[in-house]
Amino acid sequence: MKNSPISKIILEGRDFFVKRDDLIDPYLAGNKYRKLYTLLKTPSKTYDTLISYGGTQSNAMLAIAAMCKQKGWKFLYYTKTLSQTQRNQSEGNYAHALNLGMQHIEIQNEQYKDFISALRLNFNSKTCLVDQGGAVKDAKLGLAVLASEIKEQKESGTIAKDIFSLATPSGTGTTALFLALALPQYKIYTVPCIGDVEYLQEQMQALVNIPDNLVILQPKKKYHFAKPYKEFIDTYEKLLLGGIAFDLLYAPSMWQELLAQTDEKILYIHSGGVSGNESMLKRYSQKFRGAL
Structure with missing residues (x-):
C-alpha cells in the first residue's frame, strides 16, 4: 500500500493537516487498518x-x-x-x-x-x-508502519517541517498510545470518546506505560458515546464544508478540543469510520429536524 495522502483543511481560521487513512479502503481503513x-x-x-x-x-x-x-x-x-x-x-x-x-x-x-x-x-x-x-498489543506493528509513513512524508516535504503535533481520538486509546511510543519527537493529542480520562488511562496502562508525549485533552463536558449532540453535527458540517468527511462518533469531540485547547500546527490522523455516518446522520436528522 502507498502512503495515505495528506490534505489541508481550514477550520475557524486555523490551518490543519490531515493524514487521509480514511482513503485506504471503504471498510478496512483508518486506525482499524x-x-x-x-x-x-x-x-x-x-x-x-x-x-x-x-x-x-x-x-x-x-x-x-x-x-x-x-x-x-x-x-x-x-x-x-x-x-x-x-x-x-x-x-x-x-x-x-x-x-x-x-x-x-x-x-x-x-x-x-x-x-x-x-x-x-x-x-x-x-x-x-x-x-x-x-485493543491488542499486536497493534503496535501497524502503528509503527504509520509512524514510518509520517517520517517519510516529513522528509519528502509532504508534511511541513514545522509540524510536531499529531492528533487522533481515542476509544480504547490503542492508536494514540502506540503512535506516541513510535514518535517520541512528536506531541500526540487525544481525547476520550468512550468513558472519561481515567477510564482511557486504565485502558492504555493495561497495554503499556503511557509515555510523556501523549497528551489526553479533557472534553469540556461529558458525552455519551454514539448519542447525537447538536455541537457534534455542527462540527461535522464545518469540516465537511472544508472538504473532508469525518466520522460522527469520535472526530467531533477531538476537533472541538483541538480548537479550544491548542494553537500550534497539527497533523490530524483520520481514523476512518465514515461508513457509520449513514445510520448516524439518519439519527441526527430525526433528533434535530431542519438542522441537516
Whole structure:
C-alpha cells in the first residue's frame, strides 16, 4: 500500500493537516487498518475463525468483518441484547458487517460481562480473539508502519517541517498510545470518546506505560458515546464544508478540543469510520429536524 495522502483543511481560521487513512479502503481503513495490520499480514491458513465483541455502531466490527471476508475466516461477533430497531437496521456498520458474512450472537445483558471474560477458555489454535475496538498489543506493528509513513512524508516535504503535533481520538486509546511510543519527537493529542480520562488511562496502562508525549485533552463536558449532540453535527458540517468527511462518533469531540485547547500546527490522523455516518446522520436528522 502507498502512503495515505495528506490534505489541508481550514477550520475557524486555523490551518490543519490531515493524514487521509480514511482513503485506504471503504471498510478496512483508518486506525482499524493500522490496528489489524498484523492480522492482515497473517497467512489465511493460520486461523479459520475470528471472534470479537462490542457494540453494533463499532467501526472495528465492520473492519474485522471486511478482513475476515478477505481471509476466508468465519467471524463471530458478540453483543449485548439489541433493540428491535437495531436488529432491523438496513444501513450503517451493523448492516454492512452482516452483508460481509459476520455471524452475530446476542448475550443477555446480565450475563454479558462474565461471558466475555470466559471467551478465551475454550479456544483452539485455529481461533483468534480480537478484543473490543481492536485493543491488542499486536497493534503496535501497524502503528509503527504509520509512524514510518509520517517520517517519510516529513522528509519528502509532504508534511511541513514545522509540524510536531499529531492528533487522533481515542476509544480504547490503542492508536494514540502506540503512535506516541513510535514518535517520541512528536506531541500526540487525544481525547476520550468512550468513558472519561481515567477510564482511557486504565485502558492504555493495561497495554503499556503511557509515555510523556501523549497528551489526553479533557472534553469540556461529558458525552455519551454514539448519542447525537447538536455541537457534534455542527462540527461535522464545518469540516465537511472544508472538504473532508469525518466520522460522527469520535472526530467531533477531538476537533472541538483541538480548537479550544491548542494553537500550534497539527497533523490530524483520520481514523476512518465514515461508513457509520449513514445510520448516524439518519439519527441526527430525526433528533434535530431542519438542522441537516
